Amino acid sequence: MIGGDAAGMSAASQARRLKGPDELEIVAFERGNFTSYSACGIPYWVGGDVTDRDRLIARTPEEHRARDIDLRLRTEVTELDLARQRVRARDVDSGAESWTPYDKLVIATGARPIRPDMPGADAPGVHGVQTLDDGQELLDSLARTRGRRAVVVGAGYIGVEMAEALINRGYQVTVVNRGSEPMSTLDPDMGRLVHEAMEGLGITMVNDAEVTKILTGDDGRVRAVATQDREYPADVVVLGIGVRPETTLAQAAGLPLGTHGGLLTDRSMRVRGHEEIWAGGDCVEVLDLVSGQERHIALGTHANKHGQVIGTNVGGGYATFPGVVGTAVSKVCDLEIARTGLREKDARRVGLRFEAVTIESTSRAGYYPNASPMTVKMLAEHRTGRLLGVQIVGREGAGKRVDIAAVALTAGMTAEQMTTLDLGYAPPFSPVWDPVLVAARKAAAKVRSSL
Numbered sequence: 001m002i003g004g005d006a007a008g009m010s011a012a013s014q015a016r017r018l019k020g021p022d023e024l025e026i027v028a029f030e031r032g033n034f035t036s037y038s039a040c041g042i043p044y045w046v047g048g049d050v051t052d053r054d055r056l057i058a059r060t061p062e063e064h065r066a067r068d069i070d071l072r073l074r075t076e077v078t079e080l081d082l083a084r085q086r087v088r089a090r091d092v093d094s095g096a097e098s099w100t101p102y103d104k105l106v107i108a109t110g111a112r113p114i115r116p117d118m119p120g121a122d123a124p125g126v127h128g129v130q131t132l133d134d135g136q137e138l139l140d141s142l143a144r145t146r147g148r149r150a151v152v153v154g155a156g157y158i159g160v161e162m163a164e165a166l167i168n169r170g171y172q173v174t175v176v177n178r179g180s181e182p183m184s185t186l187d188p189d190m191g192r193l194v195h196e197a198m199e200g201l202g203i204t205m206v207n208d209a210e211v212t213k214i215l216t217g218d219d220g221r222v223r224a225v226a227t228q229d230r231e232y233p234a235d236v237v238v239l240g241i242g243v244r245p246e247t248t249l250a251q252a253a254g255l256p257l258g259t260h261g262g263l264l265t266d267r268s269m270r271v272r273g274h275e276e277i278w279a280g281g282d283c284v285e286v287l288d289l290v291s292g293q294e295r296h297i298a299l300g301t302h303a304n305k306h307g308q309v310i311g312t313n314v315g316g317g318y319a320t321f322p323g324v325v326g327t328a329v330s331k332v333c334d335l336e337i338a339r340t341g342l343r344e345k346d347a348r349r350v351g352l353r354f355e356a357v358t359i360e361s362t363s364r365a366g367y368y369p370n371a372s373p374m375t376v377k378m379l380a381e382h383r384t385g386r387l388l389g390v391q392i393v394g395r396e397g398a399g400k401r402v403d404i405a406a407v408a409l410t411a412g413m414t415a416e417q418m419t420t421l422d423l424g425y426a427p428p429f430s431p432v433w434d435p436v437l438v439a440a441r442k443a444a445a446k447v448r449s450s451l
């Protein structure tokens with residue numbers, strides 16, 4: 001197993017459940033200091049909702065070793081020798097190298113964060129948030145910094161979650177974003193709602209802005225972020241500008257990569273054309289069941305499922321991963337943001353004509369205390385009415401409502417079929433017509449009227 005986090009150690013644990021140490025020897029290489037940790041929890045740890053870093057570790061190296069997994073921490077795999085079925089690994093501390101043979105190989109090397117290639121990008125006070133070590137460095141940096149101005153570069157979900165973390169720490173936060181609106185995984189009209197809500201939270205949102213330089217003071221520490229036309233003073237900078245699949249080793253070994261740079265696998269997560277090699281997590285591309293195309297989506301929810309499938313297959317069982325519908329949920333303070341399926345531009349790209357509707361509803365019955373507004377956008381295919389995508393922005397209760405749509409998408413339902421879904425109702429939980437059903441009714445009507 002190469003990579004000791006979600007995909008790699010899920011695979012190792014599942015394989016071990018199926019085969020004991022006499023039948024299957026498992027060696028896992030991890031170049032970092034931790035195993036099975038939740039990067040997803042970093043924003044909440046940095047923001048102070050989670051106070052103990054160790055709560056983000058699902059299973060420690062010792063726990064893995066107790067299950068007869070030969071875990072080699074701080075050991076980086078530097079080469080795959082496919083012809084001789086062996087990997088070369090280097091001890092990060094001593095530099096010592098050795099070869100380890102394999103019968104079955106699992107690549108779970110994750111993704112690497114995109115770092116801007118510009119002056120100042122490595123200056124003290126500029127932080128990524130990919131690993132627990134990154135989170136700790138950021139917390140140490142915040143503790144050292146007397147100023148209270150933070151700039152977050154990037155307004156994807158990691159950028160907005162980090163904006164929240166810094167607000168919670170009492171920082172004045174500016175988010176500098178290359179796109180026209182935050183959350184480019186939404187259509188811009190829905191991203192606009194996120195933008196307005198972030199400003200309502202006191203976050204300064206700067207869109208259509210390309211960071212050109214990170215400026216440092218006399219002490220070498222960051223002092224500002226420069227865009228094409230302005231400087232934004234910063235005592236600390238957090239980078240959240242996306243990730244790419246970490247496939248350096250795979251590429252050097254000639255394994256098949258897709259157009260997004262991720263490894264290509266079959267349904268059993270076996271690397272295409274390689275019987276004895278599996279790959280999963282952020283280093284692979286996944287099949288988007290709605291568009292029928294391969295995509296790179298770096299999410300822990302997929303990585304864990306891939307690991308489970310790989311572990312089952314490596315352990316002699318049979319499992320497959322069918323693909324994804326593209327569901328994701330995040331939040332910035334009390335604003336919940338969710339999406340599943342295709343955006344307008346995704347649908348156009350694959351040649352699907354659609355009807356789009358947007359509705360305003362509330363999280364609870366209008367008369368019930370604390371009912372808050374919720375916006376649901378739905379895309380249904382022209383003529384057939386097949387559900388293509390849903391985006392939801394609102395307060396408490398908005399985010400996980402997207403799961404209704406995720407199930408409907410997976411089941412291939414039409415907007416019309418969705419209107420009759422037997423969803424739970426009581427005034428504290430939703431209006432009598434749930435906001436998702438209101439959107440489905442409107443989408444179904446639009447499809448009918450366009451026939």
Ligand SMILES: Cc1cc2nc3c(=O)[nH]c(=O)nc-3n(C[C@H](O)[C@H](O)[C@H](O)COP(=O)(O)OP(=O)(O)OC[C@H]3O[C@@H](n4cnc5c(N)ncnc54)[C@H](O)[C@@H]3O)c2cc1C
Nearest residue numbers: 003005006007031039040077110281282298299300301303
């Ligand atoms: C701040 C943040 C918030 C997130 N929030 C969410 C969320 O809310 N929901 C969600 O679904 N996902 C979220 N994610 C994404 C999620 O964390 C990842 O999708 C998930 O960790 C991927 O698991 P993985 O095992 O594929 O890769 P990784 O977790 O990246 O693990 C890969 C491991 O491989 C090791 N490695 C790489 N190359 C080598 C090598 N050559 N030799 C040895 N070891 C190597 C790395 O050190 C790393 O530990 C978040 C990520 C971040 C950074």
